[in-house]
Amino acid sequence: MGPGTLSDLLATLPSFSHPDLLVSSATFDDAGVFRLTPEIALVQTVDFFTPMVDDPYLFGQIAAANALSDVYAMGGKPLTAMNIAAFPVGSLDLGILRDILAGGADKILEAGALLVGGHTVEDKEPKYGLAVTGTVHPDRVVKNGGARPGDRLILTKPLGVGIITTALKGELIREDQAFSAYQSMAALNDKAAEIMQEVGVNAATDITGFGFLGHLSEMCAASKAGVEVFVKEVPLLEGVAHLAAIGAVPGGAKRNARHLEPRLKWALPVDEVMRDILCDPQTSGGLLLAVGPDRQQELARRLNEAGVSWWLVGHVTDDEPGAIKLL
Ligand code: CO
Ligand code: CO
Numbered sequence: 001m002g003p004g005t006l007s008d009l010l011a012t013l014p015s016f017s018h019p020d021l022l023v024s025s026a027t028f029d030d031a032g033v034f035r036l037t038p039e040i041a042l043v044q045t046v047d048f049f050t051p052m053v054d055d056p057y058l059f060g061q062i063a064a065a066n067a068l069s070d071v072y073a074m075g076g077k078p079l080t081a082m083n084i085a086a087f088p089v090g091s092l093d094l095g096i097l098r099d100i101l102a103g104g105a106d107k108i109l110e111a112g113a114l115l116v117g118g119h120t121v122e123d124k125e126p127k128y129g130l131a132v133t134g135t136v137h138p139d140r141v142v143k144n145g146g147a148r149p150g151d152r153l154i155l156t157k158p159l160g161v162g163i164i165t166t167a168l169k170g171e172l173i174r175e176d177q178a179f180s181a182y183q184s185m186a187a188l189n190d191k192a193a194e195i196m197q198e199v200g201v202n203a204a205t206d207i208t209g210f211g212f213l214g215h216l217s218e219m220c221a222a223s224k225a226g227v228e229v230f231v232k233e234v235p236l237l238e239g240v241a242h243l244a245a246i247g248a249v250p251g252g253a254k255r256n257a258r259h260l261e262p263r264l265k266w267a268l269p270v271d272e273v274m275r276d277i278l279c280d281p282q283t284s285g286g287l288l289l290a291v292g293p294d295r296q297q298e299l300a301r302r303l304n305e306a307g308v309s310w311w312l313v314g315h316v317t318d319d320e321p322g323a324i325k326l327l
Contacts, residue, residue, distance in 0.1 A: 022141055023074070028218045030070040030205055031134075033141050041138040043076035048084045048129020052165050052283055053182065056096045060103025061186040063128045066208065066284035068111050071134035072193035073206040073287060075142035078134040081108045083118025086127040100128050111188055140197060144215075145222030147203040147290035151316040153227065154299065156192045156308060157184050157286025159212055159277060160240030167248035173239065181237050185284040192287045192310075195302045199295050207285030211256045213278045215288060216314075217263055217324055223290070226319025229326050231274060235311045244273045244280075252281040265325045278326075290316055 016024060022041055023033035031045035047067040051059045064081070071078045083104060087097045097120070108115045113132070164181040167173045189206060196204060203223055205215050212234065220227045256279035264275070291299050296312075303310045319325065 030073040035138045043071050043074050043134040045070035046131040056099035057103040060100040061107050064104035064107035067130035069189045069206045072189040075197045076134035076136035078111050078113040080114050080116045081130045081132045084129050085120040086123035089122050142204045144205040144219045147223035147316045149318040151290040152296045153314040154289040155311050155313045158235035158237045160237040162250045162280040163240050163243050166250045167243045189287050191306045191308050199299045201289045201291045203290040207282045209281045211279040214256045221322040224321040226317040226323040229314040234313050244277050249276045253279045267327045
């Protein structure tokens with residue numbers, strides 16, 4: 001019999017350790033980090049997926065922003081990137097692949113990184129993403145496990161892109177109603193990352209496939225802390241609450257919710273629609289930061305100055321590690 005789950009399978013691989021391996025895959029962080037010198041550590045990550053939007057250029061932008069985000073989430077700066085693509089050469093117009101790669105290249109440029117190569121394989125369904133290498137000072141790596149009781153939780157993008165793209169596929173909304181979701185997914189987390197690095201935060205991660213609660217739960221498990229979420233303060237893209245209520249919920253949100261259920265404690269009666277929204281898989285979501293109360297104002301001021309949106313969505317508690325209380 002094969003391994004039951006992907007994490008069971010990964011656990012069968014040899015574990016790697018080295019004095020300079022600062023962050024490995026063991027902690028569910030966003031990227032691996034390896035110290036080269038006392039001043040420089042490499043940050044490495046890879047991410048690719050199938051299109052969630054029809055426009056190939058936009059898809060390229062989103063896939064690249066999403067891959068770059070894992071370097072930002074570690075407090076790093078992206079340096080070089082390589083394309084990873086799969087494409088049905090022969091049955092789809094190559095112009096589509098060109099537009100996907102152009103969207104990705106433009107995001108790499110915007111990030112101030114360099115495209116240094118890539119690889120394309122033939123496959124029935126198009127897929128695209130990047131392997132990204134960045135750098136960070138070895139003493140300034142921002143992990144997901146550093147949150148402490150009393151820390152404030154800050155989120156930098158509204159939720160709901162999975163619900164919006166599901167609604168679009170089901171023709172519940174028109175394409176122009178998905179515009180802010182598109183913009184949000186294509187936006188880099190570069191400014192928020194730079195500011196969090198300068199101000200100093202205790203933990204960070206980006207919100208992607210496990211949804212807001214999934215990534216929050218990884219953060220609080222790794223930090224051995226509990227959290228309280230101010231459900232009404234969590235930002236949503238326009239229309240998301242209504243669309244989720246009428247059933248435009250991706251299967252991934254339900255799977256995430258089932259998986260998290262044992263760790264959720266509702267102060268109010270369980271709101272299934274809100275639970276689905278909080279578990280909605282995000283593509284290229286925002287950063288989730290845990291900042292000490294002494295630095296919260298400075299962080300807020302700097303984010304405001306830079307025009308980065310942010311919301312205070314909860315705080316870290318000394319409750320049982322990994323427990324998420326929804327207020
Ligand atoms: Co990530
Ligand atoms: Co990722």
